Amino acid sequence: MDAQTIDGIIERHPQDPSSIIQVLLDIQNELYYLPKDVLEYVSKRLGVPMSRSYHLATFYKAFSLKPKGKYPIAVCTGTACHVQGAMKIYDQISRELHITEGERTADNRFSIESVRCLGCCGLAPVVTVGKNLHGKIPVAKVNKILQQYK
Amino acid sequence: MAYRTYLMVCAGTGCVANQSMKVRDKLVAEITKRGLQNEVAVVTTGCNGFCAVGPILVVQPEGIFYQLLKETDIPYLIEEHLLKGRPVKELLYTPPLEKTPIPKMSDIPFFADQTLIVLRNRGLIDPENIDEAISRGAYEALAKVLTTMTPEQVIKEIKESGLRGRGGGGFPTGIKWETCRNAHGDPKYIICNADEGDPGAFMDRSTIESDPHAVIEGMCIGAYAIGSPEGYVYIRNEYPIALERLKTALKQARDYNLLGKNIFDKGFDFDIRVVRGAGAFVCGESTALMASIEGKTGEPRAKYVHTVERGLWDKPSCLNNVETWANVPQIILNGAQWFANIGTGDVSEDPWGGSKGTKVFSLSGKVNNTGLIEVPMGITLRKIIFDIGGGIKDGKKFKAVQTGGPSGGFIPESLLDLAVDYEELTKVGSMMGSGGMVVTDENNCMVDMAKYFLTFTQEESCGKCIPCREGTKRMLDILEKITNGEGTEEDLVLLEDLSNMVVESSLCALGGSAPNPVLTTLKYFREEYEVHVRDKKCPAHACKKLITYNIDPEICVDKGHGCDVCRKNCADGAITGETKKVHAIDVMKCGRCGICLDVCKFDAIYVE
Ligand SMILES: Cc1cc2nc3c(=O)[nH]c(=O)nc-3n(C[C@H](O)[C@H](O)[C@H](O)COP(=O)(O)O)c2cc1C
Ligand code: FES
Numbered sequence A: 001m002d003a004q005t006i007d008g009i010i011e012r013h014p015q016d017p018s019s020i021i022q023v024l025l026d027i028q029n030e031l032y033y034l035p036k037d038v039l040e041y042v043s044k045r046l047g048v049p050m051s052r053s054y055h056l057a058t059f060y061k062a063f064s065l066k067p068k069g070k071y072p073i074a075v076c077t078g079t080a081c082h083v084q085g086a087m088k089i090y091d092q093i094s095r096e097l098h099i100t101e102g103e104r105t106a107d108n109r110f111s112i113e114s115v116r117c118l119g120c121c122g123l124a125p126v127v128t129v130g131k132n133l134h135g136k137i138p139v140a141k142v143n144k145i146l147q148q149y150k
Numbered sequence B: 001m002a003y004r005t006y007l008m009v010c011a012g013t014g015c016v017a018n019q020s021m022k023v024r025d026k027l028v029a030e031i032t033k034r035g036l037q038n039e040v041a042v043v044t045t046g047c048n049g050f051c052a053v054g055p056i057l058v059v060q061p062e063g064i065f066y067q068l069l070k071e072t073d074i075p076y077l078i079e080e081h082l083l084k085g086r087p088v089k090e091l092l093y094t095p096p097l098e099k100t101p102i103p104k105m106s107d108i109p110f111f112a113d114q115t116l117i118v119l120r121n122r123g124l125i126d127p128e129n130i131d132e133a134i135s136r137g138a139y140e141a142l143a144k145v146l147t148t149m150t151p152e153q154v155i156k157e158i159k160e161s162g163l164r165g166r167g168g169g170g171f172p173t174g175i176k177w178e179t180c181r182n183a184h185g186d187p188k189y190i191i192c193n194a195d196e197g198d199p200g201a202f203m204d205r206s207t208i209e210s211d212p213h214a215v216i217e218g219m220c221i222g223a224y225a226i227g228s229p230e231g232y233v234y235i236r237n238e239y240p241i242a243l244e245r246l247k248t249a250l251k252q253a254r255d256y257n258l259l260g261k262n263i264f265d266k267g268f269d270f271d272i273r274v275v276r277g278a279g280a281f282v283c284g285e286s287t288a289l290m291a292s293i294e295g296k297t298g299e300p301r302a303k304y305v306h307t308v309e310r311g312l313w314d315k316p317s318c319l320n321n322v323e324t325w326a327n328v329p330q331i332i333l334n335g336a337q338w339f340a341n342i343g344t345g346d347v348s349e350d351p352w353g354g355s356k357g358t359k360v361f362s363l364s365g366k367v368n369n370t371g372l373i374e375v376p377m378g379i380t381l382r383k384i385i386f387d388i389g390g391g392i393k394d395g396k397k398f399k400a401v402q403t404g405g406p407s408g409g410f411i412p413e414s415l416l417d418l419a420v421d422y423e424e425l426t427k428v429g430s431m432m433g434s435g436g437m438v439v440t441d442e443n444n445c446m447v448d449m450a451k452y453f454l455t456f457t458q459e460e461s462c463g464k465c466i467p468c469r470e471g472t473k474r475m476l477d478i479l480e481k482i483t484n485g486e487g488t489e490e491d492l493v494l495l496e497d498l499s500n501m502v503v504e505s506s507l508c509a510l511g512g513s514a515p516n517p518v519l520t521t522l523k524y525f526r527e528e529y530e531v532h533v534r535d536k537k538c539p540a541h542a543c544k545k546l547i548t549y550n551i552d553p554e555i556c557v558d559k560g561h562g563c564d565v566c567r568k569n570c571a572d573g574a575i576t577g578e579t580k581k582v583h584a585i586d587v588m589k590c591g592r593c594g595i596c597l598d599v600c601k602f603d604a605i606y607v608e
Helices: A003-011 A017-031 A036-046 A050-059 A079-083 A086-097 A139-147 B013-017 B020-033 B071-083 B130-135 B140-148 B151-161 B173-182 B203-210 B212-226 B240-255 B286-293 B322-334 B336-340 B381-388 B422-427 B446-460 B466-483 B489-505 B509-513 B516-524 B526-534 B553-559 B565-569 B595-599
Strands: A071-076 A110-115 A127-129 A132-134 B005-010 B040-045 B057-060 B064-066 B189-194 B230-236 B260-263 B268-277 B317-321 B343-345 B354-356 B358-365 B371-376 B398-403 B409-412 B436-441 B549-551 B605-607
Touching: A003 A017, A003 A036, A017 A036, A017 A050, A017 B268, A036 A050, A071 A086, A079 A086, A079 B358, A079 B436, A079 B446, A086 A110, A086 A139, A127 A139, A139 B595, B005 B020, B013 B020, B013 B203, B020 B040, B020 B071, B130 B212, B130 B240, B140 B212, B140 B322, B151 B173, B151 B212, B151 B322, B151 B336, B173 B212, B173 B317, B189 B203, B189 B212, B189 B286, B189 B322, B203 B212, B203 B240, B203 B322, B203 B358, B212 B230, B212 B240, B212 B268, B212 B317, B212 B322, B230 B240, B230 B286, B240 B268, B268 B286, B286 B317, B317 B322, B322 B336, B358 B381, B371 B381, B381 B398, B398 B446, B398 B516, B409 B516, B446 B466, B446 B509, B446 B516, B446 B526, B466 B489, B466 B509, B466 B526, B489 B509, B489 B516, B489 B526, B516 B526, B549 B595, B565 B595, B595 B605
Parallel strands: A071 A110, B005 B040, B189 B230, B189 B317, B230 B268, B358 B436
Antiparallel strands: A071 A127, A127 A132, B005 B057, B057 B064, B260 B268, B343 B354, B358 B371, B398 B409, B398 B436, B549 B605
């Protein structure tokens, strides 16, 4: 992300340290992670010490310091999904792709994370791959779903 | 222009996930194809609540309810219903175990037993169009307040209604407003808590998605009562649809001068800013939330001085939950007494003396009718789960219902006739919470569920105070030990001791209530813990380390003729056998993923 784009994002918010979380969220939503140089640039522009930006970036779950895969996989581990066996689904994906929480496959295709209630508990267990949502998945279907993205 | 028929397509998150937008597009295409576009309108609405049967379409004004729609159903539906005037039976809702479909939405048990105040507009308006909200009475209460009431009168009305906070604690709203109005400091802030941290709940999000103006109007009224020029909505970043709808609604309200300067020409100024949360459960707590709005990490502080005195930017701040705000306009319009007539107890003397109005719950887990419901306070859990919820899925046995999310507890079958109100739920060790209600059945292990919630709270502990940071971690260690079959009797005692210690000594309510899931399961399901400890077994067959997968050789050969499907699907290569012969699982190799159980068509696989 170049300085101009970042400036554009910063301009959408009040130009003071209180905006740092909102600015970082905008960047995270676009890049799916916070590259170090971007974090440094934003800190400087908003007058926030790097130590604090780093504290924020690691405190809040929305931020990631590592890039995600082309198809980020989010397994809902909310309560409704948990009682319908979300962990089985998570384990199966993790085993199939040889990655665990926050990691990316060697070919950069997939990354995996667990998230909380996606608001469609009626479809539990729920997994999103990229922008697509898959609901009511039996463990046995996991591999088939992954294959759609290979 | 008025239409003869309105096709209300649900665009709540659940229905959208089930492709309701494709259904909508198809409806529009078919209607245009048949030249009906001047008679029939297609409207996208917020969540109807009955997410279990989405995508949903309601034909108004008759209120005919269609469910589980597919794109391919649409041409026939249009032909039959709109041209020939015959509702399509196969697409109507039929209750489980019954044969006759119920055409009318209002006759379906799921809807019939609900009372709508907060969600009164759900499914009836397009949430992105302020005119539709206004035609259903939005901002009338604000007009009434600004033209005929003093701030003191507004506060009195809210106090008399008995409205209590819907975010968890149930603090009387009128008293909070009054304290904030009387606090010294300028300016004062109004804040809406839309952080919705409970990991199995989505009431606030649905409220914003289906009727954002109710929340905005409630905040305007609160701002007038308290004397605040500026409000914030703190909303989860993970809620993109709610966020967009809220922003659209705010813009439309500003365009109509329902927000901004000199509202209704009454010299009242108020505007609202949206701030997104960044995914920390603790930020639902008032002091942490305010720190987060200030751009800091969300760490709670001790509340020697309350946030109504010194909150955001050290100024008096009034924080209420989404649902609390959304109740306000209806109370103003219909009067305190109307509201106080719904619910339990008596609030005329003691503001804590009862629970008034309704509560929105997201009902999920092992019930047939999962979805979003709004019910009067005082309704029994049994009525919610068995009438509205339609009972337990697949004829299984009810085990416990969890209310209040990570801060709440598990309620067993013996207490199902409990009236749902703040005090009753607290008495049995749970709490109202923000409205998550997750039903579990015989296949859910209570130790595993306690572990689930504690894993959550332990991860979400901000780490500032030791009892919460270390205490929950030690508790989790013990639960892991027990579910791994390494627990002892002493562990149960220690677990209880630690729980009480964490409750008593944590800085904020996150730690203070984190042990509730453990304490309630220990209280009501102690036997289940003991079986884990004593026999190293998990009666619900949920704890991986304590179960084995097996194949019944007779069923495998006699019924399945050694179909070999399980062996082909086993990811661990743990199954031996060949077609027509008996199959067996090597326990040492088995990863207990459960795939074989899923794929076996003959129920030859069993768990011990
Ligand atoms: C750890 C923790 C998480 C909370 N999460 C929420 C939440 O997600 N939504 C909410 O409205 N209140 C939440 N609360 C309660 C708020 O602190 C606060 O009491 C509430 O928003 C006040 O509004 P009310 O009086 O309208 O309920 C939480 C409290 C704690 C301690
Ligand atoms: S818990 Fe997974 S969608 Fe609600």
